[in-house]
Amino acid sequence: MKKIITYGTFDLLHQGHINILKRAKEMGDYLIVGVTSENYDEQRGKLNVMQSLVERIENVKKTGLADQIIVEEYLGQKIQDIQKYDVDTFVIGSDWIGKFDYLKEYCNVVYLERTKGISSTELRSSKNGILKFGVVGNGRIAKRFVKEARFVSGIEVEYVFGRNQEKLSEFCKEFSLVDYYTDYNNFLQKVDAVYIALPHTLHYQFAKEALLSGKHVLCEKPMTLSAAETQELYSLATQKDLIIQEAIKTAYTPCFNHLLAVVKSGVIGNVKDIEATFTKLETNKQLREYDLSQGGGSLTELGSYPLCLIAKILGTEPQKVIYTDYKDTETGIDLMNKVILQYKNAIATATVGLGIKKEGNCVISGTRGYIYIPAPWWKTEYFEIRFEDTNQVKKVFVEFKDDGLRYEIAEFLKSIGRHKPTYKLTEKESVFIASIIEGYRNDTSESCIHLY
Numbered sequence: 001m002k003k004i005i006t007y008g009t010f011d012l013l014h015q016g017h018i019n020i021l022k023r024a025k026e027m028g029d030y031l032i033v034g035v036t037s038e039n040y041d042e043q044r045g046k047l048n049v050m051q052s053l054v055e056r057i058e059n060v061k062k063t064g065l066a067d068q069i070i071v072e073e074y075l076g077q078k079i080q081d082i083q084k085y086d087v088d089t090f091v092i093g094s095d096w097i098g099k100f101d102y103l104k105e106y107c108n109v110v111y112l113e114r115t116k117g118i119s120s121t122e123l124r125s126s127k128n129g130i131l132k133f134g135v136v137g138n139g140r141i142a143k144r145f146v147k148e149a150r151f152v153s154g155i156e157v158e159y160v161f162g163r164n165q166e167k168l169s170e171f172c173k174e175f176s177l178v179d180y181y182t183d184y185n186n187f188l189q190k191v192d193a194v195y196i197a198l199p200h201t202l203h204y205q206f207a208k209e210a211l212l213s214g215k216h217v218l219c220e221k222p223m224t225l226s227a228a229e230t231q232e233l234y235s236l237a238t239q240k241d242l243i244i245q246e247a248i249k250t251a252y253t254p255c256f257n258h259l260l261a262v263v264k265s266g267v268i269g270n271v272k273d274i275e276a277t278f279t280k281l282e283t284n285k286q287l288r289e290y291d292l293s294q295g296g297g298s299l300t301e302l303g304s305y306p307l308c309l310i311a312k313i314l315g316t317e318p319q320k321v322i323y324t325d326y327k328d329t330e331t332g333i334d335l336m337n338k339v340i341l342q343y344k345n346a347i348a349t350a351t352v353g354l355g356i357k358k359e360g361n362c363v364i365s366g367t368r369g370y371i372y373i374p375a376p377w378w379k380t381e382y383f384e385i386r387f388e389d390t391n392q393v394k395k396v397f398v399e400f401k402d403d404g405l406r407y408e409i410a411e412f413l414k415s416i417g418r419h420k421p422t423y424k425l426t427e428k429e430s431v432f433i434a435s436i437i438e439g440y441r442n443d444t445s446e447s448c449i450h451l452y
């Protein structure tokens with residue numbers, strides 16, 4: 001029996017897919033089709049696949065051409081599959097010419113002419129259209145965003161809004177954008193969605209105006225500095241059938257999501273303690289981070305990351321919150337802040353600091369074992385599940401590409417396509433994060449300890 005194998009994502013199954021499956025089937029007696037898993041697609045940078053693995057497998061099944069369907073989950077699996085299933089020929093489209101020659105050591109490799117004029121990418125674009133993005137702000141994070149957005153298909157960053165014409169013009173040139181605006185209303189007319197990368201204190205106003213103009217909003221963290229304002233923005237978005245999403249990049253990364261699934265599966269028992277640290281060695285006091293009037297300080301700057309992790313694992317209803325900080329006498333911002341959240345059956349500590357370097361790791365402790373994520377835990381691609389018995393330790397790797405912003409952009413695009421907010425960072429969780437930051441800024445907590 002001559003066995004053929006082929007692989008693909010098969011998102012929004014189209015004629016190009018059917019043609020290649022037909023031709024592959026004709027080449028032998030038995031066709032095995034490998035469909036990529038969601039994790040694997042994310043790892044290899046294919047970020048805005050619309051359909052779930054189950055839907056894609058169903059569609060391949062319906063063609064009636066596959067004798068066997070397998071899931072492709074990791075790099076290097078093809079070699080193992082070919083040997084395991086005793087495959088004679090590996091078939092793939094001509095867009096991959098040369099890329100799989102290394103498989104010739106194991107079987108025949110055939111590149112078949114790709115069907116012209118159709119692809120999942122085009123279908124995704126024509127389904128959702130190309131989302132025209134405008135960047136609000138032209139600072140450091142805005143630049144990183146434009147670079148990373150290029151890795152996500154289905155969006156075009158075309159415009160930038162700001163105050164300083166000279167800087168905006170440079171920004172436009174550097175990233176080949178269409179144009180810049182200093183008038184927010186005119187800018188909003190031109191785009192479908194905005195990415196807000198302004199100082200924290202301006203997020204609320206600019207996000208609200210964008211939503212009122214019917215634009216989707218991806219807003220830098222913290223979305224606002226008060227629970228009521230964050231809540232209001234989400235309610236407005238729901239009312240207008242728009243998506244608003246908080247740009248805490250960790251929440252959308254593959255390894256972090258894998259980690260959450262492991263914790264929820266109960267492998268380490270019931271979580272009793274979380275310690276997460278994030279410090280930044282930034283000492284330039286001219287920067288926004290050190291400006292109290294612009295919402296600077298270590299908790300507003302960095303607190304969103306550990307608070308997001310804590311909310312995802314222990315929930316959004318701590319019984320008590322204690323802030324312990326010390327402030328910079330010159331600028332008045334909190335240089336170091338330890339926020340202790342006491343839950344019914346657990347404790348969590350978020351430690352953040354500016355101008356001090358601490359080990360940026362995270363430990364999630366449970367009744368059976370604990371998870372250790374080395375620094376920098378907020379952009380990790382590795383963690384260990386540890387137990388009393390050291391022989392039981394498990395090491396988990398899930399790739400994280402470059403800066404990691406592309407995952408949050410892709411998730412935003414998916415949410416817009418599905419008309420449904422993401423589960424990766426929910427309204428409730430964003431409101432919770434804002435409330436913890438607000439509690440500190442308003443000094444409302446009776447347990448707030450300030451050391452000068």
Ligand code: CTP
Nearest residue numbers: 008009010016020092093114115118119120121
């Ligand atoms: N394929 C093809 N002709 C097309 C599109 C895809 O022959 N017009 C082949 C690919 O070469 C591959 C298989 O179909 O062998 C599965 O490809 P996949 O990546 O799932 O499809 P694309 O439409 O190329 O997806 P995307 O646009 O997301 O890259």
